[in-house]
Each structure stands twice: as C-alpha cells, then as structure tokens.
Amino acid sequence: MKNLELAKIFNEIADILEIQDIQWKPQAYRKAASSIASLSIDIEKIYKKSGLKGLDSIPGVGKHLALKIEEYLKTGKIKAYKQLKKKVPIDLAELTHIEFLGPKKAKRLYKELKIKNIKDLEKAAKAGKIAKLSGFGEKSQQDILEGLGMYKLGKKRALLNIALPIAKEIIQSLNKLKEVKSAEYVGSLRRMKETVRDIDILVISNKPKKVIQTFTSLDNVKKVLAKGPTKASVVLKNNMHSDLRVLKPEEKGAGLLYFIGSKEHNIALRKIAIEKGYKLSEYGLFSRNTGKRIPGTSEKDIYKALSLKYIPPELRENQGEIEAAKKGKIPTLISIKDIKGDFHVHSKWSDGSDSIKDLATTAKKLGYQYLCISDHSKSEKIANGLSESNLLKQIKLIKKLNKNFRGFKLLAGSEVDILADGSLDYPEKILKQLDIVIGSIHSRFKSSKQEMTKRICTALENKHLNILGHPTGRLINQRKPYNLDLDQVFKVALENKKHLELNAFPNRLDLSDTNLKEAIELGLKISIGTDAHSKDQMNYMKFGVATARRGWCQKNHILNTFTLKQLPKYFKKL
Template sequence: MKNLEIAGIFYELADILEIKEVKWKPRAYRKAASAIETGSKDVEKIYEKGGLKALKKIPGVGEAIAGKIEEFIKTGKIKEYERLKKSVPAGIEKITDVPGMGPKKALLLIKKLKIKSIKDLEKAAKEGKIRRLSGFGEKSEEDILKGIDLLKSSAGKMLLGKALPISQDLIKELKNLKEVKQINIAGSTRRRKEVVRDLDILCVSSNPKKVMDFFTKLSAVSSVIAKGSTKSSVRLKSGINCDFRVVEEKSFGAALQYFTGSKDHNIRCRQIAIKKGMKLSEYGLFKKKSDKYVCGRTEKEVYKKLGMQFVEPELRENRGEVEAALKNKLPKLIGYGDIKGDLQMHTRYSDGANSIEDMARAAKEMGYEYIAITDHSKSEYIAHGMDEKRLSKYMDEIDKVNKKLKGIRILKGAEVDILKDGSLDYADKYLKKLDIVLAAVHSRFKSSEKEMTRRILKALENRHVNILAHPTGRVIGKRKQYSVNLGKVFDACRDNTVWPEINAFPSRLDLNDSNAKYAVEKGLKLTINTDSHSTDQLRYMEFGIATARRGWARKKDIINTLPWKKFEKLI
C-alpha cells in the first residue's frame, strides 16, 4: 500500500503551502491526507480498478489531488511537491513533527536561530535562546521541550489503528498458502495495546521453508533483517518490524500464549505452573520432574491445566486478571459485535467528508440500529462549527434523511464545546431541540486541574448533556491528557446521568484502558463512539471496543449495546 507515503507527502505539502500563506489549499491537502491515511482500501488498487474517477470518490479528493495521486502511482514522485520542497529550508518537516510546532513557528526558528534538527531545537530551548525572539517566551520553551519529550516517547511506535490492519493484511496473504495450517497475530497487537513497537505472527506449517521464503518476499516487506528455518524478521514498508515464527502444532497454543504476553502476565502464569509441579514455556506445559508433555496445542487447554479461566488477550497485563481467573471471576467482556449504534460522527456540516445520508447508509450496512450525527458547535472555528442558523438547517436535513432511509434511526446531535467558564456553546433553547448532546473540551488544555475540573463539572450539570466526549483530551503522541480530577468528573457523570465516552478514533482512544476500568469500577455506564469524519472511519469501532475490553468492560457497562427500543427510552 502506498497510502502512508502519499498521505505523508500531502501533509508536508499542506505545511509548505501554509508557510507561503496560501489560503485554502493546506486544509484541502490535510483533509485528503487524512482520508487516504485512515482509509481501509489501497489507493493504488482503487486507481488500477477505476482510474481518476475512482480516486475522486475518496473523501476530500478532487480533480487536482487525484491527478497528483495518479502521478505518484505512475512515477513514484510528485513534481509540485519536489519543487515546493526546495523553496523551504531543509529540516522543517522534522521540526514540525514536534507537537505544537506549526510550520510558521518552525520557519521563524530556522531563520533566526539556524535550527536544522530537533536536536538543535532542544538545545536552543534549554539554553534559553528561543525566549529572546519576538512572539516566544519562557513558557514557549517549556512547551517545546514537553513536545520534544512527547515525540521521543512515541518514537518507533505505531498506533494500533495502523498496526492491526497491517497484521491482518499479512495474515490474509499468508493464508493463501496451503502449507499454512494455523496462523495468528501475537504480541501487543493481539493484546490491542494502543501503540505497538513491532508485529508478531505465529504459524503452523507442513513446509516451514516454503512459508519463510514466501513471507520474506511479500510486497509489504522493505528489507529482510534475518531469515532462518523457523523465524524471520523483516522491516515493512510501513516502517515497522515484523517477526514471523513457524512452530510445531503441539506447541502452537503455548507459543501463542507466550508470544502474546505481556511479560508480567507470563511470569505469573509460570509461577502458577511451578506451584502445580509443572513448567510452562513457548514449547508447552510439562511435568517439572519428568519433562513429560502435558499440553500446548491450544491456549485454552494451557490455562485450564493451570486451574484458570481462559484469559482474553486484552486482559493479559498482570492487573488482577490472573487472580480473578484462578477464582473463576473474570468478567464476560463486551464482544466485538455487541454495539448497536454509534453516537459520535461528523459530516460536511462541520469537518466531515461525507453527507448525513452517506454516514447513515454506511452505518446501516454495518448493521447498526441507530446513529447520532454530531457535528461541531460554532466555537470550533477550525472544524467549521455550526452557528444557530446552520444548526437549524442541519436538523431539518436529518429529519428528511430519517423519512427517506428506513431501518436505521438517525439522532439529531451535536458535539458542543465546553467554554472557559463551563457554559455550553449553544443556549438551552437550542440544546433542547437535539436528541443527544455531547459536551467536549476543545480549548485551554493547559488549565490547572482545579480550573479544568470546575469547568467540566459545571457543564455536566446542564440537563441536556448526555455524553462527555473524549473526557481527557489526549491525542496519542501529540498531546497528553489535560489535568483533571477524573474521580470528581465520574461522580458528576453518575449524579447527572451522563455517559463518559471511549472515543474509538485510533489517535485518541480516550478514555484509555485504565481510565475506562476506573469508570467501570465506579459503576458508570460508558459509550463507545468512533468520532468518524468519513464513512470509512466507522470501522474504528473495533478499537474502542478493544479499549473497553482492556478496561474489563462488559456488554452491560456500555450503553450503546442496547437495541434501539431500549436506548430510545434513555434519551
């Protein structure tokens, strides 16, 4: 897939054009880049099947951008990008990778301080050189250093939302070989961690050599790091490493358990095996004294012989799951097919790429009984938020689509900004016209814990609010969660019958797994929503469900597992 390469070029083009103060093109390129980057379909295959006409069906892709995609597919480069890149200082694309560092700021620092790398930027901030420039101060230097730390902490990692589809594509190709008898994803991807460092795949094969040869020659492989008879390591074109192992059939379950991890979970399992006079390894479960093979073909039999319930991969983090499994007290987790409706998505009325009807039809195809269209309120200028006049037109259109489209209920919703003082971006007379209201913080992320908590608590007291969207405001690798007392916020959610959200967008996953677990332990009902900005992003629901499962959530803990008739009574 060339999606990531093309998206990367378009993001850089947007930055360059922003530096040159071109008005509308940067936004257009970023919109197209986002759709290409997050799309489930290979752009190259789309072009091969339908040419420019098919490319223009990608959200945000018009005639000009489609032409550039075609040019890259045919030649491996885009002339305009190559030309424009020469017009800006070298290194600017690296500096703009720092969270909070826009292209204009980066250009100023490059010109004034001769900064050429992130290392130079860090040195200048630590030496107090940046604060001397007009428009910067001591706080600017602190923010730059925090951004660099955040960038370093995410270096070499990939979002689950990218890693899982890559793993699934590899497995799909490997399954084409008749010599592959069993195959599965392992590692942190199988545990559905929000970010992963590398990919792990295990397989059973009647011809390991043939399978290894096939794997190392896959089109997704950039280079072969090591190749052996039962294990190979490769670097993928997507920028992540993948380890591939072929194991014996009698060891597949034990190997899958071992290579899935986590390390701490496995240590606890081995300790239990020792207490029972056995030893557990990637090769199987054996009697300690005689080395006699006990089991290892499946994970379930390994856990059963250890006297444990089967532990779902998402729970294997040594956070109490081993003790619960020994007592047969693990929860029955929410299933990946349990969601009946998606309660946050955006359309062209704000910053989405598709129409209301497009989103509704796509959701219906996924089997949903209901959805909420929740475009942004007026204060979210950057997302083309709706003023009251446009809100009225928007609600009228939802009514029209509801009449036209049978088999799915479309709720009139809005993602409404929580303002500085805790009031909401629409007056109550407008909020009461909506079926569902999501309250969200989109500004002043650096407020103190006291200020942020007070602000959110006031918003939760508004009787029209149903959902607290992305409750901590974090963006993985780009923005840490803001300072807030979640205990007080969750208590207020319970008291005011507001559902905290697990936002399933791969770069958010907010609430994260530990915060979701905390909410579940407090007895709250949660909602899982995709925050989709195109029809293709509706598939992100699985990442939100994975986060809920990692947070020990059951079906009954998630409000939008309810069928429409029951959910309707709650709003």
C-alpha cells in the same frame, strides 16, 4: 498499500503551502489526506479498477489531486512536491508533529534560528535560544521540550490504526502458503494495547524454511536483520520492526500464550504451572517429573490444565485476570457484534468529508440501528463549527431523512464546546432541540487542575449535556491528558446521571483502558464514539471496542450496545 504514504505527502504539501501563506489550497490537501488515510481499500486497487475517475470520487480528492495521485502511483514521485520541498527545505512533517508547532511557527524558527529538523529544534531549545525569540518565551520553549519527549516516544510506538493493517497484510500473505497451518499476529498488538513497538507474528508449520523465505522477501520488507531456521527479524518500509517465529503444530497453544504475553501474565502462569508440578515454556506444558508433554494443544487446554478459565488476550496484563480466572469469573467482554450505533460522527456540515446521507448509508451497512450526527459548535472556527441557524437547519434535514428509514434512525446531536467558564457553546433554546449533546473541551488545555476540574464539572451539572467527550483530552504520542481530578469528574458525572465517552479515534482512545475499568466499577455508563470525520473512519469502532475490552467492559456497560428502543432510559429526550 500506498494510502498512508500519499496521505503523509499531501499533509506535507499542505504545511509547505501554509508557510507560503497560500490560502485554501492547504485545506484541500489536508482534507484529501485525511480521507485517503482512512480509506479501507488500497488506493492502488481503486486506480486499477476505475482509473482517474475512481480517484476523483474519493471524498475531498477531485480532479486536480487525482492527477497527483496518479503520478505518484505511476512514478513513485510527485514533481510539484519535490519542487516545493526545494523551496522550503524544512522537515515540516516531523516538526509539526510537535504539539505546539504549527507551520507558521516552524517558518519563524527556520528564518530566525535556521531550524530545519527535529535535531536542530532540540539543540536550540536545550540551549535556551527559543525562549529568547519574541512571541515564544520560556513557556513555549518548555512546551517544545515536552513535545519533543512525546515525539520520541511516538517514534518507538505506533498507533493501532497504523500497525493493525500492516500485520493483517503480512498474515494474509503467509496464510496463502500451503506450508502454513496458521499465521497470527501476537504480542501487544494482539492484546490491542493502544500503541505497539513492533509487529510479532507466530506461524504454525512443519516446514519453517519456506515460511522464513517468504516472510523475509515480502514487498513491505526494507531490510532483513536476522534470518535463522525458525525465526526472522525484519525492518518494514515504515521503519517498524517485525519478528516472525515458526513453531510446530503441537506447540501452538503454548506458543500463542508465550508470544501474546504480556510478560507479567506469563510469569504468573509459569508460577502456577510450577505449583502444579509442571513446566511451562513457549514449546508446551510438560510434567516436571517425567518431562512428558501434557496433552492438549490449544491455549484453552493449557489454561484448563492450570485450573484456569480461558482469559482473552486483551485482559492478559496481570491486573486481576488470573485471580478472576481461578474463580471462574472472567467477564464476557463486549464484542464488535454487540454494537448497534455510533454516537460521535462529523459530517460535511462542519469539518467532516461526507454528507449526512452517506454517513447514514454506511451506518446501515454496518448493521447499526442509529447514528448520532455530532458536528462542532459555533466557537470551533477552525473546524467550521455550525452557527445556530445552520444547526437548526441540520436538525430539520435529519428529521426529513428519518422519514425514509425503516429500523434505523439518525439522532440529532452536537459536539458542543465546553467554554472556559464551563458553560456550553449554544443557548438553552438550541440545546433543547437536540437528541444528544456531547460536551467537549477544545481550548485552554493548559489550565490548572482546579480550573479544568471545575470547568468540566460545571458542564456535567448542565441538564442538557448527555456525554462528556474525550474526557481527558490526551492525544497519544502527542499531548498529555489535561491536568484533571478524574475521580471528582467521575463522581459528579455519576451524581448527575451523565455518561462518559470512549473516543475510538486511534490517537485518542480516551478514556483509556484503566480509566474505563474505574469508571464502570463506579457504575458509570460508557458511550463509544468513533469521532469519524469520514465514513471510512466509522470503522474505528473496532479500536474503541478493543479498548473497552481491555477496560473489562461488558455489553451492559456500553450504551451503544442498547437497541434504539432501550436508549430513552439513558437519553431522556429520545
């Protein structure tokens, strides 16, 4: 798939244009990039099927950009992009990944300190040169150094929305071979950890040679690092590593357990095996006395032989799951099939790329009973937040659209900024008319712990707020959570009967798995919202569900597993 490559180039073009103070064009490129990145189909397939017209119909693309995409698909290059890069020889894609650095600041750093890339940036920051620049100062330099730390972490660990499609593509290619009995992705990706270092694949086959040959010559392979009779290791085109292991059919269960991990979970399992007179390895479960294989080839069989209930991969972190499995108390985790709606999506009215009608159509296709439109509020100037009159117009439109639906309802919501003093960004007379109010922090991320906690708790005490959006504000690999007393926030939310969001956007996943576990243990309810800015991003729900599973959530903990009829119990205005 060339989708992500193209999105990256478009984003970079936008950055370079912005540096040159060109108006509007950067936004167009960015919008197209975001829509291309979230497409669930291969952009090449769209082009092959319907040519330029097909490309043109991608939201935010249009004729001009469709030509650029065509050029890239045909030649592997975009001429205009090359020329721009020559004009501005800064590695903006990398530099602007640092949370504090936008294109404008990067331009100043280039002009004044000749900083072209991350390496130059680190050198200058460590030498204290950035602190001396007017408008930057000691604090900014510290922010940059912190950002550099996060950036390095991100280089090592990919987000789920990057890793998962690649893994699925590899699996698909391998499963086509008649020599392959099964091919599965394993490791931390199978446990759906929020970031993964590499893509591990386990294949079951009696003919490993052919499997290894196919794997090492996949289109996506940039370099083969190692190639043996039953294993291989490669570097993929996006620089991620992928390791393949081939085992025999009788080794499947033990192999899956071993390679899915986690290491800590496996150590605990091996200890139980020893206590029972067995030996557990990636090849199977054996009697210590006779060396004979214990019958049974599935993961379930092995858990059973160890007197444990089956443990789903997402729980295998040695965080209490072994004890629960001993007592037969593994929870029935929430699954994507339980989801009946999405509480957090943005439309064209603010910074999304699709119309409310199109979003509703997608929701219905997903089998949802409801969809809450939650565009940004008026203070969000960059995100084109809705003025009061526009929000009222939107509510009217939603009511009108609802007249045509059967068994489906659009909910009129808003993602309302929580202002510095904890008040909400619309007056009471407006808030009153909304079905659901999500309150979110989008400014002053660096406030003190006390200030931030007070600000959020004040908002939670506002009778119009229903859900606290992305509660910790972290951006994975980019920004740390706010300085916040989360226990206090949970307590105040509980007292005021408010709900917490699990934002399913792959670089947020906020609340995190461990935060979720704490929240539901206290009795709080969780709303999973994709924060989709296009209809394709509504598919991010799967990352939310996976994180909820890692947080031990069951169906009854998650608000969007309830039917439309059940919702009024949790949202009074419905």
